[in-house]
Amino acid sequence: MRRKGILIVVSGFSGAGKGTLVKRLVERYDNYALSVSATTRKPRPGEEDGREYFFLQREQFEQKIAENGLIEYACYCDNYYGTPRAYVERQLSEGMDVILEIEIQGALKIKEQYSDALLLFVMPPSAAELRRRLVGRGTESEEVIDKRMRRAAEEAQGIEAYEYIVVNDDLETCVGQLHEIILAAHNTPARNREFIENIRTELEGEK
Ligand code: ADP
Ligand code: 5GP
DSSP states (O other): OOOOEEEEEEEOOOTSHHHHHHHHHHEEEEOOOOOEEEEESOOOTTTOBTTTTEEEHHHHHHHHHHHTTEEEEEEEETEEEEEEEHHHHHHTTTEEEEEOOOOOOHHHHHHHTTTEEEEEEEOSOHHHHHHHHHHHTTSHHHHHHHHHHHHHHHHHGGGGGSSSSESSSSSSHHHHHHHHHHHHTTTTTGHHHHHHHHHHHHHHHHH
């Protein structure tokens, strides 16, 4: 049986460690493809165009929307973020599990279009640790950090839309847990409809 890829949505508060986690997941296992989003936000020091994001001007982003080049997009803290369509569709068709590190509005749009998508939410061990990580990352001003903490309080209201939460306390433990959840998700009946139907047909033939 050919392995079918699934779309894996990883959301979580800014600073929870999503980026660090998915980078480690892709390094440790070879069945994952990480989608690179487009955004209108400015690159942070050390970020490279085409690696962390495709950094676009607002007009370029709106052009992508008009061409149906994104499978979802959302506005987050005054910037656009969106998932390019071509890469995701190609990787899925090649049997890879495709990881989208996106926020909740996008996650819900993905679930509408791809009913097999697996929605995971990364939690920090505590709110104080979340603030410590945002401050420790050193990439945002105090004002932006406060804004992201307020946004986290709003996002916390939507967690029940996800299938699993994972707590990012010890990084390596969390990466292992993410991988196990994804492996288990591959074995649900809903994600194996074709295989189940084939067995049913074969069993009919054996009667
Ligand atoms: P996000 O992508 O969710 O905004 P990042 O991956 O940028 O978060 O992580 C935010 C900060 O927290 C970074 O400085 C990162 O090194 C740190 N971090 C990530 N995971 C852990 C962890 N398990 N323990 C301690 N610090 C962590
Ligand atoms: P950051 O600016 O910290 O890189 O990302 C801000 C938020 O945008 C994070 O919650 C991140 O998951 C989300 N995000 C990144 N790319 C996308 C995307 O393509 N679509 C959506 N909907 N959200 C995204």
